[in-house]
Amino acid sequence: MVPTIVVLNGPNLNLLGTREPKIYGSDTLADIERQAAAHAKTLGLAIEFHQSNNEGVLIDWIHAARGRAQGLIINAGAYSHTSIALRDAVSAIELPLVEVHLSNLAKREPFRHHSHLAPVAIGTISGFGALGYLLAIDALAHHLNIKGSQS
Numbered sequence: 428m429v430p431t432i433v434v435l436n437g438p439n440l441n442l443l444g445t446r447e448p449k450i451y452g453s454d455t456l457a458d459i460e461r462q463a464a465a466h467a468k469t470l471g472l473a474i475e476f477h478q479s480n481n482e483g484v485l486i487d488w489i490h491a492a493r494g495r496a497q498g499l500i501i502n503a504g505a506y507s508h509t510s511i512a513l514r515d516a517v518s519a520i521e522l523p524l525v526e527v528h529l530s531n532l533a534k535r536e537p538f539r540h541h542s543h544l545a546p547v548a549i550g551t552i553s554g555f556g557a558l559g560y561l562l563a564i565d566a567l568a569h570h571l572n573i574k575g576s577q578s
Contacts (some may be wrong), residue, residue, distance in 0.1 A: 429473045430497040432567055434463060434560070435485055436478040437504035443529075451529045454557040463560045470568045482506055486516045493520040498567040500560065502527040507542045514543040523570050525563040528553040 436456060439446060444455035454462075460476045467474040475496075477488050485503070492499060499522050506513055507526065517524050526544045531554030533540060545551050549570055552559040567573075 431473040432498045433492045433496045434476045434500045435488055436502050437485060437506045438480040439504055441478050452556040459557045459560055466561045467564050470573055482510055486512060489516040497571055498522055499524045500527055500563045507544050511543055514547055517547050524548040525566050526551040527559045527563050529556050
């Protein structure tokens with residue numbers, strides 16, 4: 428069985444490439460997905476991607492990962508700062524989570540400094556743009572002791 432990582436993207440991430448590129452970069456979500464899929468393949472991982480602007484849909488995808496995925500990567504966007512429901516969903520399924528943010532949240536508005544997901548994640552990657560997704564894949568592969576991941 429090939430280990431599977433589920434990558435979830437929250438609100439407004441469908442607008443990447445055109446939405447505030449000085450903050451979020453010029454890569455589109457499709458660009459990030461292509462880069463991440465190619466990287467995951469080099470590590471022998473299967474990867475699937477989902478994006479929704481709807482909190483309930485994201486929760487449904489988190490629940491669906493239970494029992495079939497080995498890890499989660501979530502860029503919940505603004506929901507990171509507001510959604511206890513996403514935090515509870517991640518806690519309920521007991522899969523390792525890496526939280527990703529394209530921008531450096533510590534340099535942003537004070538309301539972005541707190542994440543409800545961070546306490547239930549194995550780690551948070553913030554401020555590296557699209558590279559953050561590749562770093563998150565490496566971190567999960569290392570956490571899961573996947574052959575080919577960096578030690």
